[in-house]
Amino acid sequence: MGSVGAKDVPVLLTADGKRIDGRRLDELRPLKITAGALHAADGSAFVEWGANKVMAAVYGPREVHPRHLQENNKAIVQCRYNMAAFSVDERKRPGLDRRSQEISKVIGEAFESVIFVEEYPRTSIDVYIEVLQANAGTRCAGLVAASVALADAGIPMVDLLPAVAVGKVAGEIVLDLKKEEDNYGEADLPMALVPQSGRLVLLQMEGHMTKAELSKALDLGVKGCQQVYEVMKDALRSRYAVGRSAPGEAAA
Amino acid sequence: MGSGHRTGHRGRGRGGGPPNASRERVLVLPGEEIPADGLKPGPGTYRVNGRVYASVLGLLNHTPPTVRIIPLSGRYIPHPHDVVIGTVTDVQGTFWLLDIGAPRWAPLHMTGTPWKIDFGETAQYLKVGNSVVVAIETIENTGRIGVTMLGEGLGKLEGGSLVEISPARIPRVIGRGGSMIGTITRLTGARVVVGQNGRIWIDGSPEAILRVTEVLRMIEEEGQRPGLTERVQGYLQSTAGPRPAREPRSDAPRPGDPTGPEPLPGPGEDDETIGPSPGPDF
Amino acid sequence: MSDEVTAEILTTHLLELARAGKRLDGRGADEYRPIHVEPGFVASADGSALATIGNTKVVSGVKLEIGKPYPDTPNAGTLTTNAELVPLSSPTFEPGPPHPRAIEVSRVVDRAIRAAETIDLKKLCVTPGEKNWTCFVDIHVIDHSGNLIDTALLAALTALSHTVTPAKRFGVGEVDTPLVVEHFPVECTFVRLGETIVVDPSFDEERAGQGRITVATDEVGNVVAMQKGLIGAFSPDDVRDVVDRAFRHGDRMRAIARGN
Numbered sequence: 001m002g003s004v005g006a007k008d009v010p011v012l013l014t015a016d017g018k019r020i021d022g023r024r025l026d027e028l029r030p031l032k033i034t035a036g037a038l039h040a041a042d043g044s045a046f047v048e049w050g051a052n053k054v055m056a057a058v059y060g061p062r063e064v065h066p067r068h069l070q071e072n073n074k075a076i077v078q079c080r081y082n083m084a085a086f087s088v089d090e091r092k093r094p095g096l097d098r099r100s101q102e103i104s105k106v107i108g109e110a111f112e113s114v115i116f117v118e119e120y121p122r123t124s125i126d127v128y129i130e131v132l133q134a135n136a137g138t139r140c141a142g143l144v145a146a147s148v149a150l151a152d153a154g155i156p157m158v159d160l161l162p163a164v165a166v167g168k169v170a171g172e173i174v175l176d177l178k179k180e181e182d183n184y185g186e187a188d189l190p191m192a193l194v195p196q197s198g199r200l201v202l203l204q205m206e207g208h209m210t211k212a213e214l215s216k217a218l219d220l221g222v223k224g225c226q227q228v229y230e231v232m233k234d235a236l237r238s239r240y241a242v243g244r245s246a247p248g249e250a251a252a
Numbered sequence: 253m254g255s256g257h258r259t260g261h262r263g264r265g266r267g268g269g270p271p272n273a274s275r276e277r278v279l280v281l282p283g284e285e286i287p288a289d290g291l292k293p294g295p296g297t298y299r300v301n302g303r304v305y306a307s308v309l310g311l312l313n314h315t316p317p318t319v320r321i322i323p324l325s326g327r328y329i330p331h332p333h334d335v336v337i338g339t340v341t342d343v344q345g346t347f348w349l350l351d352i353g354a355p356r357w358a359p360l361h362m363t364g365t366p367w368k369i370d371f372g373e374t375a376q377y378l379k380v381g382n383s384v385v386v387a388i389e390t391i392e393n394t395g396r397i398g399v400t401m402l403g404e405g406l407g408k409l410e411g412g413s414l415v416e417i418s419p420a421r422i423p424r425v426i427g428r429g430g431s432m433i434g435t436i437t438r439l440t441g442a443r444v445v446v447g448q449n450g451r452i453w454i455d456g457s458p459e460a461i462l463r464v465t466e467v468l469r470m471i472e473e474e475g476q477r478p479g480l481t482e483r484v485q486g487y488l489q490s491t492a493g494p495r496p497a498r499e500p501r502s503d504a505p506r507p508g509d510p511t512g513p514e515p516l517p518g519p520g521e522d523d524e525t526i527g528p529s530p531g532p533d534f
Numbered sequence: 535m536s537d538e539v540t541a542e543i544l545t546t547h548l549l550e551l552a553r554a555g556k557r558l559d560g561r562g563a564d565e566y567r568p569i570h571v572e573p574g575f576v577a578s579a580d581g582s583a584l585a586t587i588g589n590t591k592v593v594s595g596v597k598l599e600i601g602k603p604y605p606d607t608p609n610a611g612t613l614t615t616n617a618e619l620v621p622l623s624s625p626t627f628e629p630g631p632p633h634p635r636a637i638e639v640s641r642v643v644d645r646a647i648r649a650a651e652t653i654d655l656k657k658l659c660v661t662p663g664e665k666n667w668t669c670f671v672d673i674h675v676i677d678h679s680g681n682l683i684d685t686a687l688l689a690a691l692t693a694l695s696h697t698v699t700p701a702k703r704f705g706v707g708e709v710d711t712p713l714v715v716e717h718f719p720v721e722c723t724f725v726r727l728g729e730t731i732v733v734d735p736s737f738d739e740e741r742a743g744q745g746r747i748t749v750a751t752d753e754v755g756n757v758v759a760m761q762k763g764l765i766g767a768f769s770p771d772d773v774r775d776v777v778d779r780a781f782r783h784g785d786r787m788r789a790i791a792r793g794n
Contacts, residue, residue, distance in 0.1 A: 040623060051578075055622065060327070062327075082620060087578055120395060128620065132593055153325065155326065157283070158298070160283055195283060236309060341538060351539060381540065382542060383543050410543075458551075
């Protein structure tokens with residue numbers, strides 16, 4: 001989190017409740033999802049969310065390499081979240097750093113919670129997320145892209161997984177943090193929802209929140225996830241239905 | 253998986269049911285609730301607390317007594333009696349491993365062939381890179397896929413060309429009662445073996461192979477637009493040349509007849525189809 | 535086709551078609567798939583582009599940073615090229631340390647950029663001996679459908695051509711000025727299919743190919759780099775032939791990158 005009172009902290013919230021980019025407290029950034037964006041992958045999706053650009057691809061279920069990783073009674077889910085060197089302000093050295101490895105793990109576990117892995121013993125379902133341009137909320141954008149890619153690949157699941165980060169900015173609980181809000185705000189809470197059950201399969205938090213603030217944040221996050229869910233479904237319906245041509249777009 | 257509430261997720265089916273199924277074209281996504289109407293939840297669905305949901309992206313299909321989802325995408329999921337085209341990826345002492353485009357490779361045992369092979373001689377009969385037509389025999393709980401090359405229309409493939417399309421499109425390639433594949437072979441003189449796994453072998457003159465390949469591309473990319481059958485016939489008739497097809501080789505499997513059981517009337521027959529559009533730009 | 539093994543029937547068919555001067559997708563031996571570039575694809579970079587050739591898609595981002603020159607070149611900046619062949623882009627790529635083919639793509643693209651003197655490294659000097667610009671050219675393959683080298687270099691050069699040096703952000707200037715691109719190298723890759731040498735190999739043609747040769751040319755008539763790869767051979771006359779073809783294709787690709 002940024003330091004309060006630092007010289008160049010931007011104004012995160014105006015007196016009339018507008019955020020740094022003019023959004024209301026409970027408003028998502030513009031979200032556009034294109035299912036089936038890639039040719040080589042079994043399933044894929046491209047997400048443009050605010051200033052994030054994230055690509056996801058799914059391969060599988062397929063044979064496991066190396067073989068000793070395979071499980072006798074189910075598929076394993078191998079998830080790799082990676083950021084391109086040019087995706088962030090300060091060039092990032094290529095390769096998985098510890099942050100990427102942790103994100104890969106929590107996203108992979110979110111999917112393992114909803115994929116019917118017993119359907120495909122001794123196989124691997126490989127989920128790859130590449131962040132091409134980052135502006136806060138990349139793990140949520142990546143998870144959303146990968147979820148659409150999994151459906152595009154025909155992988156059986158309990159549900160799609162909408163995700164969003166809620167935060168606390170200038171004392172207020174807000175939906176879908178952008179970069180400055182993430183850097184200078186007081187808390188960040190990414191989450192992913194299984195709409196069918198109403199349960200969360202990804203939940204992380206960092207910062208300071210009271211119990212009441214947390215409770216409010218959870219509710220706001222679930223509402224935000226419901227909105228993201230509609231955009232995800234639209235993207236898949238566009239790809240697979242007759243007559244629609246525009247990929248899923250959110251009303252801003 | 254999670255909380256254990258789900259009961260009986262069914263593996264994804266493909267077809268083979270009786271043809272008196274409902275013909276509605278309802279696209280469902282994973283997690284969408286399906287009205288079960290007293291039907292049994294079948295492939296592509298799962299049940300929680302008495303309610304039925306889709307688990308895969310596909311077409312809702314009521315084939316009493318079951319409600320199922322016909323997947324519109326994804327790798328080939330094998331079913332017993334499917335005839336598929338595989339590529340040999342590994343050779344062992346008593347068997348070969350075949351890549352059939354399924355989640356797992358399929359072992360073909362030497363006793364599953366018409367040849368009398370001694371231990372260690374397998375490489376003399378099939379090498380890595382060879383293509384074969386085999387039938388699925390068993391799917392075990394471990395995921396092991398048993399295949400055989402013993403049977404009519406099965407065997408090693410030589411010459412010709414191979415095309416790969418989405419397995420979800422195969423019913424369209426075959427057509428109701430074999431009408432589409434019959435039209436294709438009749439108007440081109442090509443010999444065609446259609447694998448349920450989306451792989452299709454074509455043999456004939458270079459022109460015939462080219463025309464069949466183009467028709468398959470049309471089915472894969474334009475199958476969701478109405479009037480496909482007319483467009484295919486129009487294309488084949490307008491590109492018919494004076495030259496007759498080359499004589500088929502005698503050692504390869506015979507062509508033409510739909511392989512496998514009657515396809516479930518899934519993604520459209522002669523009218524509009526729901527299916528993936530060609531990959532959009534992003 | 536399959537992730538690992540190519541069906542022999544497909545290889546044989548490709549060779550038969552090539553003998554008749556035809557290709558699987560209907561192209562001629564000297565025909566590229568559709569080529570597109572989209573400059574400015576990534577706003578977080580100082581310059582960027584998405585390049586597509588057929589279904590192959592590559593994103594390149596250029597980022598400039600202030601650093602200290604090497605002692606033996608106090609008046610020059612540095613340029614580094616790196617290509618990532620991420621597993622997202624192909625079932626044939628595995629996660630892990632760079633595979634030799636990823637290293638080869640990086641180095642062949644870098645060689646063309648450097649040999650063509652695309653960027654005058656002396657112009658990247660800010661204060662001799664103290665401050666210079668390091669120019670990072672990062673290439674991210676996102677969809678592999680054959681011919682990564684040509685697509686990667688096209689993405690990189692288009693990105694460089696739209697790069698603005700972030701002088702203000704690094705406190706070394708009042709105004710951000712465009713990076714000057716002195717030359718525009720383009721790479722053209724050919725693959726042997728029997729006796730025919732085809733340009734812009736598709737994924738299947740690369741697998742069936744019996745030798746691959748890449749020729750880099752600039753816009754003023756120089757050959758600036760070459761690389762022969764895969765298993766197979768080319769005669770000196772073959773080389774002369776592909777060089778001629780590379781100049782023609784290079785000019786066309788430069789025009790596309792310029793937006794013509």
